[in-house]
Amino acid sequence: xxxxxxxxxxxxxxxxxxxxxxxxxxxxxxxxxxxxxxxxxxxxxxxxxxxxxxxxxxxxxxxxxxxxxxxxxxxxxxxxxxxxxxxxxxxxxxxxxxxxxxxxxxxxxxxxxxxxxxxxxxxxxxxxxxxxxxxxxxxxxxxxxxxxxxxxxxxxxxxxxxxxxxxxxxxxxxxxxxxxxxxxxxxxxxxxxxxxxxxxxxxxxxxxxxxxxxxxxxxxxxxxxxxxxxxxxxxxxxxxxxxxxxxxxxxxxxxxxxx
Amino acid sequence: xxxxxxxxxxxxxxxxxxxxxxxxxxxxxxxxxxxxxxxxxxxxxxxxxxxxxxxxxxxxxxxxxxxxxxxxxxxxxxxxxxxxxxxxxxxxxxxxxxxxxxxxxxxxxxxxxxxxxxxxxxxxxxxxxxxxxxxxxxxxxxxxxxxxxxxxxxxxxxxxxxxxxxxxxxxxxxxxxxxxxxxxxxxxxxxxxxxxxxxxxxxxxxxxxxxxxxxxxxxxxxxxxxxxxxxxxxxxxxxxxxxxxxxxxxxxxxxxxxxxxxxxxxxxxxxxxxxxxxxxxxxxxxxxxxxxxxxxxxxxxxxxxxxxxxxxxxxxxxxxxxxxxxxxxxxxxxxxxxxxxxx
Numbered sequence: 001x002x003x004x005x006x007x008x009x010x011x012x013x014x015x016x017x018x019x020x021x022x023x024x025x026x027x028x029x030x031x032x033x034x035x036x037x038x039x040x041x042x043x044x045x046x047x048x049x050x051x052x053x054x055x056x057x058x059x060x061x062x063x064x065x066x067x068x069x070x071x072x073x074x075x076x077x078x079x080x081x082x083x084x085x086x087x088x089x090x091x092x093x094x095x096x097x098x099x100x101x102x103x104x105x106x107x108x109x110x111x112x113x114x115x116x117x118x119x120x121x122x123x124x125x126x127x128x129x130x131x132x133x134x135x136x137x138x139x140x141x142x143x144x145x146x147x148x149x150x151x152x153x154x155x156x157x158x159x160x161x162x163x164x165x166x167x168x169x170x171x172x173x174x175x176x177x178x179x180x181x182x183x184x185x186x187x188x189x190x191x192x193x194x195x196x197x198x199x200x201x202x203x204x205x206x207x208x209x210x211x212x213x214x215x216x217x218x219x220x221x222x223x224x225x226x227x228x229x230x231x232x233x234x235x236x237x238x239x240x241x242x243x244x245x246x247x248x249x250x251x252x253x254x255x256x257x258x259x
Numbered sequence: 260x261x262x263x264x265x266x267x268x269x270x271x272x273x274x275x276x277x278x279x280x281x282x283x284x285x286x287x288x289x290x291x292x293x294x295x296x297x298x299x300x301x302x303x304x305x306x307x308x309x310x311x312x313x314x315x316x317x318x319x320x321x322x323x324x325x326x327x328x329x330x331x332x333x334x335x336x337x338x339x340x341x342x343x344x345x346x347x348x349x350x351x352x353x354x355x356x357x358x359x360x361x362x363x364x365x366x367x368x369x370x371x372x373x374x375x376x377x378x379x380x381x382x383x384x385x386x387x388x389x390x391x392x393x394x395x396x397x398x399x400x401x402x403x404x405x406x407x408x409x410x411x412x413x414x415x416x417x418x419x420x421x422x423x424x425x426x427x428x429x430x431x432x433x434x435x436x437x438x439x440x441x442x443x444x445x446x447x448x449x450x451x452x453x454x455x456x457x458x459x460x461x462x463x464x465x466x467x468x469x470x471x472x473x474x475x476x477x478x479x480x481x482x483x484x485x486x487x488x489x490x491x492x493x494x495x496x497x498x499x500x501x502x503x504x505x506x507x508x509x510x511x512x513x514x515x516x517x518x519x520x521x522x523x524x525x526x527x528x529x530x531x532x533x534x535x536x537x538x539x540x541x542x543x544x545x546x547x548x549x550x551x552x553x554x555x556x557x558x559x560x561x562x563x564x565x566x567x568x569x570x571x572x573x574x575x576x577x578x579x580x581x582x583x584x585x586x587x588x589x590x591x592x593x594x595x596x597x598x599x600x601x602x
Contacts (some may be wrong), residue, residue, distance in 0.1 A: 088491065096542040105486070
């Protein structure tokens with residue numbers, strides 16, 4: 001399968017004049033077309049920093065990230081926007097945008113200087129609406145719909161941006177179990193139907209194990225990318241939290257807490 | 260664009276009322292001139308009384324044109340600031356440009372007692388324009404410098420507000436030490452005036468404002484991306500800091516120039532974008548920009564018409580009227596604030 005994003009010998013962190021604050025090093029990733037990949041790690045381990053680095057918001061300290069065969073730092077902003085789209089956790093600022101208009105904003109990297117939509121743009125927007133089953137909400141204001149629906153709208157916006165790589169920052173955080181499952185199912189369906197590569201960070205390991213094709217695990221020592229089955233048999237999840245009272249139950253596919 | 264028909268209708272209505280308000284504005288004043296005569300002298304056929312034509316060409320038309328560009332400029336600046344700072348109460352004054360102008364004018368008028376020679380030179384009406392231009396320009400440069408140095412957009416907002424309080428405090432101290440005549444002169448300037456501009460001044464005002472507006476038009480697309488917040492805007496390929504710089508530059512040129520020639524006119528910049536957003540129920544700047552432009556001109560013409568109450572020779576200060584009309588609107592908007600409507 002074709003590689004969408006590759007990271008070689010990557011070090012991430014915040015370059016400081018006095019000392020380099022390296023958060024993680026020797027990261028090697030290979031994210032392929034049609035894969036749904038979960039990023040797992042304890043709070044404060046550097047998941048956000050890794051996502052920020054992979055989306056080009058902050059430069060790597062060492063190593064190269066290649067997106068679609070081109071060095072990430074050499075993409076110009078518009079090219080990057082045509083190759084990478086994001087879904088963030090932060091709240092949207094108040095506005096009167098409708099669901100349709102919000103999704104259509106995803107077409108900005110392709111539209112003219114005024115941002116007017118061509119037939120092709122409209123086609124892509126209705127395709128995104130259809131894939132996320134949001135057609136009936138198209139004319140609603142984005143603040144009139146539920147959190148779960150809004151999350152799908154934001155995913156539709158990323159789909160309309162028509163990029164081979166989509167990154168989601170903790171998309172399941174504010175949702176209940178039912179909506180978490182349906183959201184991950186949707187992501188899985190999208191990777192299968194559109195052949196996109198989707199990377200998302202999450203704390204729901206049990207769901208990630210069942211629904212992702214691969215998982216990137218960040219621990220204090222290392223960053224490992226592998227299939228859920230291999231990660232379980234290599235006992236990687238035992239090292240996820242630096243705490244003896246939390247152990248991974250391989251049969252259950254989740255954690256148990258020692259009293 | 261699903262509401263295109265509704266938009267077209269409101270746009271046509273706005274356009275018609277703008278033309279009507281323009282003619283009514285010129286026709287009304289201490290001497291009422293029939294609309295037909297106004298129309299005739301505007302298209303160059305000449306009015307039946309030469310006095311009417313003189314009044315129209317030398318007083319009413321310049322004032323109406325000033326009102327139009329002031330209304331357009333301040334309203335568009337307000338719209339730009341509200342989207343850039345993602346703050347519904349932002350307006351052209353948040354960058355501190357009018358405070359800068361006020362401070363300079365206060366120094367010239369109120370400080371005249373301390374350095375008499377400077378005072379007499381600048382006390383002429385032309386000197387006041389010069390002083391407030393200089394004041395706006397100084398703050399403009401400071402704001403642009405701050406905008407380049409500070410990565411956080413909200414920090415720019417705070418810097419602007421801080422500068423406003425700073426300038427206000429200095430003006431307060433200066434007025435404490437000045438005499439009644441100087442205070443009155445400063446108060447008159449601070450109340451704003453759309454009249455008394457020469458044709459030369461009006462062409463400078465229009466030229467600079469149109470330049471600022473032209474710069475602002477190039478930001479319509481990135482402004483729409485900014486509706487999703489800074490990070491999404493960046494992910495859509497928008498060069499955020501460059502766009503922010505351009506928006507601040509456009510606003511500074513427009514507000515700086517308007518404040519220099521007409522004094523600090525308040526509330527138009529905050530109120531008009533909100534009225535337009537309520538009217539059109541959209542956030543698309545492709546619609547909002549042109550709607551704000553028309554509505555700004557129309558509302559400023561209404562305010563100006565009210566100041567010269569028909570048949571009376573008494574002229575109210577323009578800033579009093581804009582605030583008296585604008586403040587209740589902003590309060591009313593706060594009361595009917597619903598999720599998302601306020602943006």
